[in-house]
Amino acid sequence: MIRFEHVNKTYPDGTVAVADFSLEVPSHQVAVLLGSSGCGKTTLMRMVNRMVEPTSGDVWIDDDRVSDLDPVKLRRRIGYVMQSGGLLPHRSTIDNVATVPLLGGSTRRAAHARARELLELVGLPESVARRYPSQLSGGQRQRVGVARALAADPNILLMDEPFGAVDPVVRNELQAWLLQIQDELAKTILFVTHDVDEAFLLGQEVLVLRTGAEVAQQGTPAEILLEPADDFVHHFIGGSRRHLHTEVRDGRRLVVDADGRVAGVATDPTGPA
Numbered sequence: 001m002i003r004f005e006h007v008n009k010t011y012p013d014g015t016v017a018v019a020d021f022s023l024e025v026p027s028h029q030v031a032v033l034l035g036s037s038g039c040g041k042t043t044l045m046r047m048v049n050r051m052v053e054p055t056s057g058d059v060w061i062d063d064d065r066v067s068d069l070d071p072v073k074l075r076r077r078i079g080y081v082m083q084s085g086g087l088l089p090h091r092s093t094i095d096n097v098a099t100v101p102l103l104g105g106s107t108r109r110a111a112h113a114r115a116r117e118l119l120e121l122v123g124l125p126e127s128v129a130r131r132y133p134s135q136l137s138g139g140q141r142q143r144v145g146v147a148r149a150l151a152a153d154p155n156i157l158l159m160d161e162p163f164g165a166v167d168p169v170v171r172n173e174l175q176a177w178l179l180q181i182q183d184e185l186a187k188t189i190l191f192v193t194h195d196v197d198e199a200f201l202l203g204q205e206v207l208v209l210r211t212g213a214e215v216a217q218q219g220t221p222a223e224i225l226l227e228p229a230d231d232f233v234h235h236f237i238g239g240s241r242r243h244l245h246t247e248v249r250d251g252r253r254l255v256v257d258a259d260g261r262v263a264g265v266a267t268d269p270t271g272p273a
C-alpha cells in the first residue's frame with residue numbers, strides 16, 4: 001500500500017508543484033495519475049522513493065513513513081521505470097538488468113541467471129541480451145526498463161510515462177503486455193501519464209489532476225467517463241467526442257463510445273443504461 005498524507009511541495013524557486021495531496025493506493029492495484037504537463041505528476045511519484053522530499057506531509061509504504069527509511073535501501077525495494085527507459089548506454093541489456101541483483105549482493109552468476117529469467121518474463125529473445133541499448137528498438141528498451149525495475153522483486157512499481165516515447169502501435173502492445181504481466185505479478189503500481197486512453201485502460205483508480213496536483217476527480221475509469229465531475233474533467237477526457245453510453249455484453253455492463261469501442265467497465269452492474 002502507498003499512502004500520501006496531505007503532501008505539499010514548493011520548489012526553492014517558489015513553484016508550488018503539489019498542494020495538499022492525499023491518496024491511498026491499495027496493495028496489488030494500479031492507480032494512474034493523469035494530467036497535463038507540469039501539473040505535478042512526476043513530483044508526486046518521486047516522493048515515494050525520496051527522489052523528491054515533500055515540503056510538508058508524509059508518504060507511507062505500508063507501516064513505514066518513507067522519510068524514516070534510508071533512501072538507498074528504499075529505492076532498492078521500489079521499481080522505477082522512466083519514459084526514456086533510463087538504461088546505462090555502455091552496458092549490454094543483460095548487464096543493465098543484472099546490475100540490480102549485483103547491487104543487492106548476488107554473485108555475478110546468480111545475477112545473470114536472474115536477468116535472463118526477467119528478460120524472458122518481459123518477452124525479449126535471448127538474442128537481445130548481449131546488445132547495447134542503442135541497438136534495441138524503443139519498445140524493446142522499455143521492456144528492458146521494466147525488467148530492470150522488477151529485478152529486485154519489488155512490491156511497488158513507479159512508472160513515469162513509461163510508454164510515452166514509442167509509436168502508438170508499440171504503445172498499445174506494451175499496454176496490453178503490462179496488463180497481462182500485472183495479472184500474474186499483482187504489484188502495487190503508481191502510473192503517470194497524460195494519455196487519457198492509457199489511463200483508462202490501465203488504471204483501476206484514476207486521478208485527473210489540475211495544476212498543483214489538485215485532484216479534479218478520482219474514481220474508476222467508468223465513473224469518470226460516465227460522470228465527469230465538472231467541465232474541466234469533461235473536456236480533458238474528451239467527453240464531447242466520446243459520446244459514451246453503457247451496454248450489457250456477456251453479462252457485464254460496459255462503457256462504450258460512439259464507435260462501439262469499449263472505454264471501461266461499469267462497476268455497478270445494475271446501474272442505469
Ligand SMILES: Nc1ncnc2c1ncn2[C@@H]1O[C@H](COP(=O)(O)OP(=O)(O)OP(=O)(O)O)[C@@H](O)[C@H]1O
Nearest residue numbers: 011012013015017036037038039040041042043044
Ligand atoms: N527541480 C525543480 N525546481 C523548480 N520547479 C520544478 C522542479 N521540478 C519540477 N518543477 C515544477 O513543478 C511543477 C510540476 O512539475 P512535474 O515535473 O512534477 O510535473 P509533471 O506533471 O510530471 O509534468 P510532465 O508531464 O511535463 O513531466 C512544474 O511547474 C515544474 O516546472
